[in-house]
Amino acid sequence: MNIILLGPPGAGKGTQAKMLVDERQMVQLSTGDMLRAARTSGTELGKTVAGVMDRGELVTDEIVIGLIEEQLTTTNSAGGFIFDGFPRTLAQADALGALLDKVGQSLDCVVEMRVDDEILVKRIAGRFTCGGCGEGYHDEFKMPSDPAKCDNCGSSDFKRRPDDNEDSLKTRLMAYYKDTSPLIGYYYAKNQLKSIDGLGEIADVKARLAQALV
Numbered sequence: 001m002n003i004i005l006l007g008p009p010g011a012g013k014g015t016q017a018k019m020l021v022d023e024r025q026m027v028q029l030s031t032g033d034m035l036r037a038a039r040t041s042g043t044e045l046g047k048t049v050a051g052v053m054d055r056g057e058l059v060t061d062e063i064v065i066g067l068i069e070e071q072l073t074t075t076n077s078a079g080g081f082i083f084d085g086f087p088r089t090l091a092q093a094d095a096l097g098a099l100l101d102k103v104g105q106s107l108d109c110v111v112e113m114r115v116d117d118e119i120l121v122k123r124i125a126g127r128f129t130c131g132g133c134g135e136g137y138h139d140e141f142k143m144p145s146d147p148a149k150c151d152n153c154g155s156s157d158f159k160r161r162p163d164d165n166e167d168s169l170k171t172r173l174m175a176y177y178k179d180t181s182p183l184i185g186y187y188y189a190k191n192q193l194k195s196i197d198g199l200g201e202i203a204d205v206k207a208r209l210a211q212a213l214v
């Protein structure tokens, strides 16, 4: 099963994708994670996208389509792919359709995760991840049981994203409404869209997502 998780920053796409990976042997393809990895390893690509990402703007279609193409043509996934944070523009959506065709796959479902803007700001302002294993936490909603150590791997190297600040978040939300939200109509017209309420406890959203994927 190949699915897209669609929604604004902070909607919980990454959190839900990671649980699907653990439970359904799916592969998460997050262009945001790929771009952050390029920055951490100091590649030319990483240097090119750093400023754009920190401001909360979108990197070019060409760059992210290239990243997805590379993954789709080199990765096998028995459980299917979860596209997280991709596509974000109509051009990327068209390109994804063509790439899936090229590798003999298709898209099964697009799940839109709906969350109020006010909640997004709250979610984003408090989130952090473990630098050791990537486990996600939140100051208010999901603290590690020992605040100094990751529950999962014991590391105390916690990281906060540089673009999780008020100015970038405004730009990211604008980019979502201007460039990404038209995908809701695009996939609705293709009869592939399902919408779920992304508010509430992680486990409740997980149950709604599971229902949408039946």
Ligand code: AMP
Binding pocket: 009, 031, 032, 033, 035, 052, 053, 054, 056, 057, 058, 059, 060, 061, 064, 084, 085, 086, 087, 088, 089, 092, 163, 172
């Ligand atoms: P994310 O982790 O999905 O919130 O992405 C973090 C940042 O990476 C975004 O604010 C963009 O600057 C960039 N980015 C990630 N995915 C895409 C995409 N599909 N198209 C354009 N820019 C992207």
